[in-house]
Amino acid sequence: MRKVTTANLFIAIVMFSLIYANYQYYVVPSQFLQSVGAAQQTRKGDAARIAELYTFHIELGENSPGSAYIYLPRYEAIDEATAFRLFSSFGVTDNPQNVIETADMYFASNSNALMTIYKFERTVSYMRFFEPNTDGLNPIDTARAAEIAHEFAQERGLNIPHDELEIRSDGTSFEIVFINRLSNLKNYGFGTTLRIDRFGRILEFTYSDIAFDKLSSHKLISMQEASTLLPTDIDGHMHITSAELVYSFENSIIQPAYLFRGTCQHGREFRSFVLAAQF
Numbered sequence: 001m002r003k004v005t006t007a008n009l010f011i012a013i014v015m016f017s018l019i020y021a022n023y024q025y026y027v028v029p030s031q032f033l034q035s036v037g038a039a040q041q042t043r044k045g046d047a048a049r050i051a052e053l054y055t056f057h058i059e060l061g062e063n064s065p066g067s068a069y070i071y072l073p074r075y076e077a078i079d080e081a082t083a084f085r086l087f088s089s090f091g092v093t094d095n096p097q098n099v100i101e102t103a104d105m106y107f108a109s110n111s112n113a114l115m116t117i118y119k120f121e122r123t124v125s126y127m128r129f130f131e132p133n134t135d136g137l138n139p140i141d142t143a144r145a146a147e148i149a150h151e152f153a154q155e156r157g158l159n160i161p162h163d164e165l166e167i168r169s170d171g172t173s174f175e176i177v178f179i180n181r182l183s184n185l186k187n188y189g190f191g192t193t194l195r196i197d198r199f200g201r202i203l204e205f206t207y208s209d210i211a212f213d214k215l216s217s218h219k220l221i222s223m224q225e226a227s228t229l230l231p232t233d234i235d236g237h238m239h240i241t242s243a244e245l246v247y248s249f250e251n252s253i254i255q256p257a258y259l260f261r262g263t264c265q266h267g268r269e270f271r272s273f274v275l276a277a278q279f
Contacts, residue, residue, distance in 0.1 A: 049232045054227070054238050054240055060243070073213075076122065092114070123209075127203070145169075150162050173197050221278060236264045241261060246259045
């Protein structure tokens with residue numbers, strides 16, 4: 001593997017017009033949780049404004065569901081051997097000399113794909129390119145998109161839960177989210193997402209293999225209270241059609257949140273997380 005500075009690798013990635021997120025890890029969780037709690041206690045709902053902006057087509061429970069644990073991601077670096085095996089399994093390169101290594105990531109590419117592995121976040125980001133010509137290709141439906149997602153997860157031999165999928169389509173591609181769970185709640189904190197075009201070709205794949213350490217249990221606000229904390233800086237009126245308690249990655253920890261879904265007056269999908277833990 002070739003070792004380079006992160007700055008040099010960044011220049012190479014910019015050439016492919018990629019921007020990746022940086023994750024932060026706090027070493028002293030007790031101090032950090034105090035600051036998180038102080039920030040979240042300042043949240044105040046605007047019931048009158050919410051009534052103007054939202055119509056709820058669901059029943060909002062007034063009672064809190066009790067309590068839930070919060071979790072801290074455990075960042076353990078991916079080693080060279082594992083990284084090279086991943087590059088090979090995705091067909092990016094079989095030559096270790098083609099892999100560029102920096103202090104916090106591995107990177108490799110070929111004429112059709114590029115792939116970045118973030119060491120400590122244990123996250124794989126893969127992108128594939130295709131010729132614009134689609135002659136002879138047939139569009140697929142949602143059922144076939146789900147089949148492709150299952151096949152992709154099994155063939156790569158990765159630790160991907162693929163029994164539960166969420167599939168969204170904008171008419172040109174499918175975004176498939178592989179659902180994993182913590183304490184039997186859907187965990188959207190570090191997800192695995194596959195994007196395929198309408199002909200079934202893999203375009204992008206993001207995978208996180210993160211373990212979580214349980215920190216502490218916290219009481220939860222009710223769904224009714226959470227509904228008053230929905231964003232008010234939105235465009236148009238929203239129709240909320242579902243809400244559920246899930247996990248979300250916020251303020252560098254995995255914590256419970258209510259996920260509200262619905263549509264706006266123009267049919268666009270609406271989704272918003274409202275943090276649920278009381279600190």
